[in-house]
Amino acid sequence: MTTTHTSGHLNILRAGPLALLQDSGRFGVRRLGITQGGPADLHAWAWANRLLDNPWGNSVLEITLGGLELQAEHDCQIAICGGDLGATIDQQPAPLWQTIILRRHQILRFRLPISGVRAYLAVKGGFDAAMILGSRSCVTRDGLGGHKGDGSKIGQDDKLYFAAHTPDSLPARQLPESEHPDYSQQALLDLIPGAQIAEFRGDSLYQTFNHGWQVDTRADRMGIRLKGPVLQCHMKTMISEGISLGAVQVPPDGQPIVLLNDRQTIGGYPRLGTLTPLACARLAQCPPGHSVRFRATGLLAAQAEQRRFRSGF
Amino acid sequence: MRKAGMKDHGETLSAGSTLPRLENAGIDAWIIRLFDSIEESNMNWITALMRECEAALGDDLIDLVPSYTTVLVHYDCQQRDALQIRALLSSILSRLQPDEAAENLPIHELPVWYDISVGPELERLSQVSNLGYPQVIQIHSEHLYRVFALGFAPGFAFMGSLPEALELPRLETPRTRVPAGSVAIAGRQTSAYPQASPGGWNLIGRTPVRLFDRDRDGMSLLQVGDAVRFIPVSKEEFIRLGGDPTPVVRDRVQGGVQ
Numbered sequence: 001m002t003t004t005h006t007s008g009h010l011n012i013l014r015a016g017p018l019a020l021l022q023d024s025g026r027f028g029v030r031r032l033g034i035t036q037g038g039p040a041d042l043h044a045w046a047w048a049n050r051l052l053d054n055p056w057g058n059s060v061l062e063i064t065l066g067g068l069e070l071q072a073e074h075d076c077q078i079a080i081c082g083g084d085l086g087a088t089i090d091q092q093p094a095p096l097w098q099t100i101i102l103r104r105h106q107i108l109r110f111r112l113p114i115s116g117v118r119a120y121l122a123v124k125g126g127f128d129a130a131m132i133l134g135s136r137s138c139v140t141r142d143g144l145g146g147h148k149g150d151g152s153k154i155g156q157d158d159k160l161y162f163a164a165h166t167p168d169s170l171p172a173r174q175l176p177e178s179e180h181p182d183y184s185q186q187a188l189l190d191l192i193p194g195a196q197i198a199e200f201r202g203d204s205l206y207q208t209f210n211h212g213w214q215v216d217t218r219a220d221r222m223g224i225r226l227k228g229p230v231l232q233c234h235m236k237t238m239i240s241e242g243i244s245l246g247a248v249q250v251p252p253d254g255q256p257i258v259l260l261n262d263r264q265t266i267g268g269y270p271r272l273g274t275l276t277p278l279a280c281a282r283l284a285q286c287p288p289g290h291s292v293r294f295r296a297t298g299l300l301a302a303q304a305e306q307r308r309f310r311s312g313f
Numbered sequence: 314m315r316k317a318g319m320k321d322h323g324e325t326l327s328a329g330s331t332l333p334r335l336e337n338a339g340i341d342a343w344i345i346r347l348f349d350s351i352e353e354s355n356m357n358w359i360t361a362l363m364r365e366c367e368a369a370l371g372d373d374l375i376d377l378v379p380s381y382t383t384v385l386v387h388y389d390c391q392q393r394d395a396l397q398i399r400a401l402l403s404s405i406l407s408r409l410q411p412d413e414a415a416e417n418l419p420i421h422e423l424p425v426w427y428d429i430s431v432g433p434e435l436e437r438l439s440q441v442s443n444l445g446y447p448q449v450i451q452i453h454s455e456h457l458y459r460v461f462a463l464g465f466a467p468g469f470a471f472m473g474s475l476p477e478a479l480e481l482p483r484l485e486t487p488r489t490r491v492p493a494g495s496v497a498i499a500g501r502q503t504s505a506y507p508q509a510s511p512g513g514w515n516l517i518g519r520t521p522v523r524l525f526d527r528d529r530d531g532m533s534l535l536q537v538g539d540a541v542r543f544i545p546v547s548k549e550e551f552i553r554l555g556g557d558p559t560p561v562v563r564d565r566v567q568g569g570v571q
Contacts, residue, residue, distance in 0.1 A: 030376045030387075031363075032525075032533045033463035133527060142467055143508070144527070195336035195344070239351060240462060240471075242378025242385025244339040266380045266464040274339030299395050302340045310391055 007128065008074030008164040012154055016067025016110065019154035021127055021146045023059040026135035030265045036245065037137035037145065038261045040221055040284035041118050042277050043181070044082030046313050048122035051079040051099050051173045056313050058126030059136040061160065063119045066110040068154070072102045077124040077167035081175075083116025083183060083285055098174030101167045116183035116285035124170060128161040139262055141222075183285045186212070189258075190297040190305075191248060194273035196235060200250075204231040208272060209294050213256070217288040221262035224283055226292065230254035233270050240268040246275035248294075258283055276302045278309060333406050335399055341375070341390035343402060348382040351501075353459040353474060355382055357411040360538035365405045370398075379537045380462035381471075415459055415540040423505065425454070425496050425543045426551035427518035430560040432496065434481070434515035442478055452476050453517065454543045458503060460535050468507035468525025468533040472541055475501045487513030488564055494519045494556065496543065503543075507533075518543075521556030 022045065025038025039045030039062055049058050066085035078100050080087055087094040087110050094100060094108065096119075102108060110119060129136040130149040138146030138153065146152055147160055154160075197205065207229040216225040231254040243249070247259045249269040258275060259267070260283075275283065276297065286292060336344040345362065348355045359379050366377055366386055373392045378385040388398050427450045429435050438449055458472040465471075475498055483499045488511060491497070495506045497514035506512060507525035520543075524534050535541060552558055 027375050027387075029532070030378045031463060031537060032467055033465060033469050034467045036376075133532070144467070192337060192339060194338065195346075239381045239383075240464065241344060241380045241383040242338075244342045244385065244387070246339055264464055265378055266462055274337070274342075276340055299337055299340065303390050303395055306340050306390060 006164045007161045008076055009162065010070045010072055010076075010123075010160045012068070012070050012156055012158045012160070013107070014067065014069035015154050015156045015158075016063065016065065016069075018064040019068050020062050020138040020140070021059045021129055021136055021154075021160075022062045022138065023126075023136045024057045025261065026133055026137050026139070026145065029133050030242070033265050034133065034144065035139045035142050035262050035265065037135065037139040039120065040261055041082050041120065041281040043281040043309070044118070044120045044285075047097065047175055048079045048081040048120040049126070050313050051081070051097070051175065052077060052122055052124045053171075054122060054124065054126055058122070059129060061121040061127065061154070063110055063121060065117055066112050066119075069107065069109045070160070071107050072104055073159075074164060075104050075167050076102050076162060076165065077170050078102050078108075079122050080119055081122070082120045083118050084114040085116075085119045086111035086114050087119065095174075097180055099170070099172050113287060117287050118284060123162045124165050124167065125163040128163070141262060181282070181285070187282045187286055187290065187292040189279040189283055189292055189294050190276045190302060191273045191279070191294045192276065192299050192302050193296055194247075194271045196233070196238075196270040197272055199233050199235040199270055200272065201232040201234070204229070204233070204254075207231065208256075209296060212291050212293055215283075215286045215288050215290045215292065216255070219286075219288060221260055223257045223259045223263055224286070225255060225257045227255060231256065235270045238268045238270060240266040243267045243271075244274050245277065246280045248272040248275060260284065277306060335402055338385060340395070342385055342387045343399060345384045345386060345402060345406070346382065347384070351381050351461065351473065353415060356459045356461065356538040357414060358409065359384060361409055361412045362405070363537075365409060366402070369401055369405055380464070412538070415457060418538075418540045420457065421535060421539055421541045422544050423496075423520045423522050423541060424546040424551065424554055425518040425520050426546055426548055426556060426558070427453075427496075428548065431492070431519040431558065432517035433561050434484075434498075435517050438479065438481055438498070438515060438517060441481055444478065449479065449517070450545055452478055453498070453503070454545050456542075458541045460537050460539045460541060461502075462537060463533060463535070466507060466510055467527075468535070470504055470524075470533070470535040470539075470541075471502050472504055472535075473502045475503050477501070481515050483513040484515060486564075487511055490562070491516065492519070492557070492559065492561060494521060494524075495561070496520055516561060519551070519556060519558075521551055521554040
């Protein structure tokens with residue numbers, strides 16, 4: 001990154017397991033085999049920007065499982081949304097879902113997940129990074145995007161730049177507590193049935209929607225595997241085809257995998273259908289062992305829900 | 314090559330069969346399913362369909378993912394309604410005409426140094442197929458391939474169909490690192506690795522050509538629907554063209570024996 005006299009920055013003192021810059025994602029290039037990327041929890045990501053009056057699409061730091069420690073080199077206005085990863089500012093608990101002024105030399109530290117697994121740290125004006133193929137989203141597997149442009153995750157001694165501003169002159173905002181998601185509850189995931197749903201055995205469909213599912217340890221930004229009854233599908237594999245965010249594919253072992261932002265562009269397993277974007281966001285906050293359920297929804301109802309959500313931003 | 318996909322579809326794609334059809338793929342995407350088997354001629358319809366979708370949707374098109382028998386159309390659901398898009402896609406399908414057959418397309422010629430040092434599975438391929446190296450190389454390089462899909466990694470082109478004589482399953486244990494430019498086969502397909510990555514395909518040679526460059530117009534040298542031929546070159550020519558002749562490193566066998 002080039003810096004100018006108008007830049008402020010944060011110094012990364014300790015990197016933690018995984019922290020990535022994410023804007024809304026990389027679009028228009030999936031036909032070249034390039035991954036979409038973007039925030040795993042769209043809901044928390046969007047609110048982190050909204051609280052700061054940032055436009056939709058500014059880049060935000062997605063922090064998975066905590067362990068990150070940073071120091072402000074300049075005063076700035078920030079917001080932390082999403083999972084409670086035990087964030088503190090100079091040892092004092094940092095509030096979630098509201099604007100905060102982080103002063104020069106203050107230390108913001110994320111410890112361990114208390115509720116949810118991903119926190120979103122936004123700064124007024126968004127974090128600076130080069131646009132790579134139309135996006136700043138960091139996809140490590142593709143080696144594209146992020147704070148260095150090459151897909152690398154946040155490392156120790158890295159700097160995160162933003163446009164300098166005077167935080168004291170900006171409005172303070174918060175999301176009413178009644179609107180905060182409770183990630184400790186069982187997650188109810190809206191699923192739009194897809195074309196292969198009729199290929200599944202009747203009892204498997206019953207189990208899909210009436211059994212609880214458990215998040216497996218094999219869960220990352222590519223996809224989240226669920227454990228539960230073994231689903232039987234008459235179709236074992238398919239010719240590979242484009243797959244949407246939230247596609248629920250069922251490989252021959254009968255255990256569904258929900259495909260998320262860093263999924264490959266094409267895939268060849270039959271699918272139960274597609275989760276709504278808000279269901280993907282909710283699932284992305286579930287730690288291994290967490291209980292989830294599927295609920296069938298209709299395409300038009302799901303589209304209306306998404307429009308309502310987006311109209312707030 | 315056979316004439317474009319008329320086999321199952323009558324004179325036009327919409328004539329009275331269950332294909333093509335539109336399948337829901339979430340709140341903002343439809344899958345257009347054109348075919349139910351992999352044929353090189355499918356691509357003449359798929360490239361035509363992509364162009365029509367781009368023209369009809371304009372700025373409301375977010376992404377198009379073509380692949381073998383389908384096109385995934387990802388649109389902006391803030392701007393467009395699901396049923397409106399479905400009607401639009403149906404009308405495109407009802408008047409779709411295929412593009413030119415592969416013989417009339419520009420052909421990408423990819424120079425390949427076929428050699429056991431950079432393509433260690435030449436040996437296995439020769440054993441399984443009962444063909445000598447020169448025959449294997451001749452068969453692989455004579456065929457005109459189509460790009461069916463890009464995926465797995467930026468610029469990784471799934472090409473086919475590989476002649477049956479060279480059909481070989483994927484490696485049981487994928488390599489942890491396949492060098493960039495490696496030319497590989499698996500099943501009835503062939504490809505070349507744009508950058509070093511893990512991979513389970515059988516390596517038979519290496520191309521010096523840069524397959525993916527994000528600063529180049531179009532970024533990926535190969536695009537879905539393109540026609541491709543591999544041209545055998547000597548080691549000297551491979552190096553002259555900028556190729557790296559470093560041999561493929563054997564993965565250490567588990568258990569530490571070697």
